[in-house]
Amino acid sequence: xxxxxxxxxxxxxxxxxxxxRYITQGVLMRHVPQMLSAPRDRSPQPVLLPFEDELxxxxxxxxxxxxLWALTRAVLSGYxxxxxxxxxxxxxxxxxxxxxxxxxxxxxxxxxxxRKAASVSVIVPTIDRYPYLRTLLFQLGEQTLAPxxxxxxxxxxxxxxxxxxxxxxxxxxxxxxxxxxxxxCTSRNEALRESTGDYILFLDDDDEIPPDLIEKHLHNLDxxxxxxxxxxxxxxxxxxxxxxxxxxxxxxxFPTNNSLIRRDILCDSGLFDLAYNTGxxxxxxxxxxxxxxxxxxxxxxxxxxxHHHAPRGGLRTHKARVITYxxxxxxxxxxxxxxxxxxxxxxxxxxxxxxxxxxxxxxxxTFAIRGGKMRKLLKLLISLVYLPxxxxxxxxxxxxxxxxxxxxxxxxxxLGDKREAQQAPSSCx
Numbered sequence: 001x002x003x004x005x006x007x008x009x010x011x012x013x014x015x016x017x018x019x020x021r022y023i024t025q026g027v028l029m030r031h032v033p034q035m036l037s038a039p040r041d042r043s044p045q046p047v048l049l050p051f052e053d054e055l056x057x058x059x060x061x062x063x064x065x066x067x068l069w070a071l072t073r074a075v076l077s078g079y080x081x082x083x084x085x086x087x088x089x090x091x092x093x094x095x096x097x098x099x100x101x102x103x104x105x106x107x108x109x110x111x112x113x114x115r116k117a118a119s120v121s122v123i124v125p126t127i128d129r130y131p132y133l134r135t136l137l138f139q140l141g142e143q144t145l146a147p148x149x150x151x152x153x154x155x156x157x158x159x160x161x162x163x164x165x166x167x168x169x170x171x172x173x174x175x176x177x178x179x180x181x182x183x184x185c186t187s188r189n190e191a192l193r194e195s196t197g198d199y200i201l202f203l204d205d206d207d208e209i210p211p212d213l214i215e216k217h218l219h220n221l222d223x224x225x226x227x228x229x230x231x232x233x234x235x236x237x238x239x240x241x242x243x244x245x246x247x248x249x250x251x252x253x254f255p256t257n258n259s260l261i262r263r264d265i266l267c268d269s270g271l272f273d274l275a276y277n278t279g280x281x282x283x284x285x286x287x288x289x290x291x292x293x294x295x296x297x298x299x300x301x302x303x304x305x306x307h308h309h310a311p312r313g314g315l316r317t318h319k320a321r322v323i324t325y326x327x328x329x330x331x332x333x334x335x336x337x338x339x340x341x342x343x344x345x346x347x348x349x350x351x352x353x354x355x356x357x358x359x360x361x362x363x364x365x366t367f368a369i370r371g372g373k374m375r376k377l378l379k380l381l382i383s384l385v386y387l388p389x390x391x392x393x394x395x396x397x398x399x400x401x402x403x404x405x406x407x408x409x410x411x412x413x414x415l416g417d418k419r420e421a422q423q424a425p426s427s428c429x
Contacts, residue, residue, distance in 0.1 A: 001025060005060065007095045007274035013053030014091035020061050026249040028224065030296045050082050052088040067092070069364075073357060118218050119148040120260070121197030125187040126205035127155045127231035128360050128378055129310050135204045138171050145215045148197045149173045155180075185282050188256070189412050192271055197263060202283075207233075208306040216303045217260035227295040228287075231258035231303030238326035239370070241301065251299035254287025256304045261290070266414045268293050275408035279341030288349055289411075328366070332379055335366040335386060337393055343401035348409070359394055367392055403408045 001022055008014040017183050023029045049057075051074065059067035071089055074080045080088075123138060127131050133152070140150055150172055154161065158180075177194065181185055192200065199221075201214060213231075220229040227349075230251040232241060269289040276282035293299065311322065328336035338346075338359065346355050366386065369379040383390075 001027060007056055007060075007092075008053050009050050010053055012047045013049050013057060016049070017055075017057050017060055020057070023250055024061075024244055025402075026247050028250050028298070029294070030250070031291055031294055033294050037207055051084060052091050055085075055088050056092045056095075072361065077356075086141065097371065118145070118199055119197040119264070120145070120199045120201055120214055120218070121195035122147045122150045122201045122203060122214075123153070123183060123188055123191040123195065124150065124203050124205050125153045125155065125191070127182055128157075128160060129205045130165055131205075132308060132310055134165060136203065136205060136207055136209065137172065137174070139209045139211070141172050142211045143214050144212045145218065147173065147201070147214060149175060149195065151175050151177060151191040151194055153177045153191050155182040155187055183274075183277035185274050185277040188282075189271045189291065192263075192266060192414060195263065199260055200266070201260045202256040202258070202264050203305070204307065206308040206310040207257055208308070210304070213258075213303065213305065214260075216300070220298055220300045220303060221260065221262075224296070224298045226298040227262055228254065228290060228297035229260045230254060230297055230299045231305060232299075232301040233258055233305055233307040235307050235326060236309055237330070238324075245299070246301055248298065248300050251287075251297040253299065254290065254297065256283040257307055259283075263414075265290060265293075265295055269295075270413055271412040272411075273408060274410040274412070275344055275404055276341050279344075280339050281342050281345045285345055285348070285409075287333075288345075290376065318364045329368060329370045332369065332375070332382055333391060335365070335383070336362070337361045337390065338397060339402065340397045340400040342403045343397055344408070347401055347405060359398070363387075363390055363394060 004018055006014075007124075008017065054068060055071060055074075058070045069353070071085055075082050075085050095144045096329065124133070124136065137150070137152075140147060152166070152174065154176055155178075156162075161178075166174060175194065177187075177190055179190065188202070199218070201217065217229040218229065228251065230253055232245060233255060234241070256395065269286065272282045273285050276285060287297070323334050323336055325335045328334040343355070343359070346358055350358070367380055367383040369375055
């Protein structure tokens with residue numbers, strides 16, 4: 001992985017680059033909140049780096065193009081004066097340093113007896129996707145390590161419900177919860193409270209899974225002594241996984257279509273924030289809280305599912321995720337704008353400046369498309385025409401996210417009241 005780069009002016013800058021290089025290339029790190037030096041009643045102050053070190057970090061970790069973007073934004077936003085920016089760029093270019101990019105694989109181990117005895121609850125919310133759900137339930141019945149229970153939260157409108165589907169899977173430890181008002185957070189929260197397993201496996205109803213999915217997740221937890229196991233999702237039509245999703249590493253995602261977590265962890269982090277009930281990033285918010293509580297999550301690309309992105313049901317019921325990142329990179333007229341709930345998430349956990357820069361990145365992202373030069377030129381022209389409306393839409397959504405912050409977060413607990421807490425297993429008391 002290489003050592004400390006000598007190009008930085010400060011040790012803090014060099015340490016930042018070293019840490020980022022290690023964690024993004026598979027070195028397993030962990031956030032330990034108990035080691036923060038600041039008192040509990042106030043947040044620790046960030047380390048201030050000279051602009052040259054900030055720019056060098058961007059250059060070394062993200063490349064020349066993104067470093068130039070950072071340089072431009074720093075000048076346009078008044079973060080640094082133009083002469084300072086030019087001088088820093090010259091120094092960075094003059095003392096550019098290469099870093100190693102080799103990724104090493106790990107040897108696999110055999111399942112242990114303790115892993116085979118694990119109790120796993122599988123949670124699957126569903127809306128109007130019975131053909132997909134039928135396939136998933138069949139595959140859950142073929143697992144090499146059988147789940148203790150499968151909780152399906154059916155939110156399909158009453159006049160379209162197919163109760164006979166569940167009767168055909170009478171051999172499974174299946175529990176169906178009917179929910180009249182559709183909502184991804186309320187459905188998963190209800191299933192979590194009904195669950196009894198030591199581990200929770202989150203899946204989507206339009207997933208297809210291999211027969212050893214549960215076994216691989218438990219292996220991942222056991223092998224790394226981790227608290228959360230996150231797998232990959234091969235998205236239909238999305239193309240190959242990005243490079244940093246092709247090797248095992250500390251996870252910066254918590255996909256609720258392929259993640260397994262110890263149930264007792266949710267006693268500390270809380271359940272899904274109801275702010276995302278009909279919007280995107282409920283999983284990202286819960287994953288953030290789990291991380292900040294000091295738990296370790298391991299992403300393993302060998303634990304993979306096929307995700308169909310069904311054309312109906314799911315978040316599409318709430319007109320969310322109609323345009324995805326993948327479709328925006330394939331279709332000329334698609335713009336992948338940040339949703340209100342995505343902006344709410346960023347506002348919850350990051351500084352105003354970080355929020356602003358993330359929105360600029362999303363605006364610039366509307367110009368991107370895969371393909372030849374002609375397609376890229378057409379996308380550029382179309383996006384330029386759309387740009388005033390793009391900026392208008394983002395501003396409107398920022399205001400809506402600000403209003404959400406006045407009402408949320410609303411994070412239910414795994415134990416709803418004192419009586420439940422007294423009757424709870426020791427892992428949650």
